[in-house]
Amino acid sequence: MAQMNMLQAINQALHQAMSNDERVLVFGEDVGHFGGVFRATAKLQETFGKDRCFNTPLTEQGIVGFANGLAAQGMRPVAEIQFADYIFPAFDQIVNETAKFRYRSGNEFDVGGLTIRTPYGGGIAGGHYHSQSPEAYFTGTPGLKVVIPRDPYQAKGLLLASIRDDNPVIFMEPKRLYRASVGEVPEEDYELPLSKAELIREGSDITLVGWGAQLELILKAAERAAKQGIQCEVIDLRTLLPWDVDSVAASVEKTGRLLISHEAPLTGGFAGEIAATIGDRCFLYLESPIARVCGLDTPYPLALEQEHMANEHKIYEAIVASVQF
Incomplete structure (x- = not known):
């Protein structure tokens, strides 16, 4: 066990997921060279190279569309949307493509390996473009899973489970707790069950x-x-x-x-x-x-x-x- 804040727990989960499965890729706006705006992806590019952790253009629709394509070919992409407030340009890709891939093909193909990470919520004096909680928009969309952790222990275990789940997951991280929430977290790889309160x-x-x-x-x-x-x-x-x-x-x-x-x-x-x-x-x-x-x-x-x-x-x-x- 080690004392970690939520950011450190998420970062360790990503390190372990990438170490254990070469199909796991991490990408998004500014995630590569300095670890994203909150540093959640720090040192991933340094450890795994630019082919597996890289920056994207500033286009959320493009990020999720690209992730859908990767997941459809058997990869396990972890796409970061820098703030949950920015997820709306990708709404069409998530709701009309990600969620329906498996169903429309009669289970012949899917994008089940896709995880979309995004920080949500207020409490950081971020104003109306950096504080929204849009989880309910996605709960009316069959074909998705929506997961939200409350502390570092939950964040690591639920994120590892989400990345390995065979359904697309929107993983929403409470950014107010990124550094404020600190607790004991196992350093080894572990998963917590999805859809279980x-x-x-x-x-x-x-x-x-x-x-x-x-x-x-x-x-x-x-x-x-x-x-x-x-x-x-x-x-x-x-x-x-x-x-x-x-x-x-x-x-x-x-x-x-x-x-x-x-x-x-x-x-x-x-x-x-x-x-x-x-x-x-x-x-x-x-x-x-x-x-x-x-x-x-x-x-x-x-x-x-x-x-x-x-x-x-x-x-x-x-x-x-x-x-x-």
């Missing part, structure tokens, strides 16, 4: 569900609630598509209450899908309406970033309201 705190009064950087805020709110005698069960979804319905439903059947929190705006956010599914599945167990604590329905602001975010105080107040309903 993790129960990270047991409780009896309410179930709290989130992913990525939001888990830090959810856990702080749960600690505060515990001082008031409210025992919160906390679940990290980890994979949003396909998500672990059974684990969330089992928890809600126990606690009778559900609160979902994410950084993206409320309207159209993935919390709505979770609420609808659990409402169908667990209606007779619910003691209060399902609560959602999310970002505001505005473009991501710079000066009012803290007001926009679904912080621990908003989550705590929603916990109390749900329990006292």
Whole structure:
């Protein structure tokens, strides 16, 4: 075990994936010579050469289109989109090509070896073009997997599993935690299961569900609630598509209450899908309406970033309201 921040864990995962499989290539904007804007790919080009880690032109559509072609020929490309805010020019390639390759060919060919890495979310004073959380746009697209880690240990294990999975994966990294989140990480190669949520705190009064950087805020709110005698069960979804319905439903059947929190705006956010599914599945167990604590329905602001975010105080107040309903 070694102490690592999330960037170091991701970098080590990429090193190990490339060492163990020569089909793994890493490319994107500025990833080669100095390791990308966040240094997540540092020393990969130095170690594996310019044929396996290289810069691309500033064209996200071209990056993903190129990655689709490589994956269709049996390679395992790891394509970096520098910020999740920049992924929209590649939306057509991802939704209409990446996600549908296998289906349209009757499983004769696919791009299952493709992983798209991209940093998402706010909390770094990045303003409206460097702070968005666009995960929900992709959760309505059958054929993709959407994976979001919450800490260094999860980031390494989930990234290695994503690169080796036989389906295209969008791997979204909470950039606010790149250097802020530090923890014990095994130095050896390991994988964590995709599409399996993790129960990270047991409780009896309410179930709290989130992913990525939001888990830090959810856990702080749960600690505060515990001082008031409210025992919160906390679940990290980890994979949003396909998500672990059974684990969330089992928890809600126990606690009778559900609160979902994410950084993206409320309207159209993935919390709505979770609420609808659990409402169908667990209606007779619910003691209060399902609560959602999310970002505001505005473009991501710079000066009012803290007001926009679904912080621990908003989550705590929603916990109390749900329990006292």
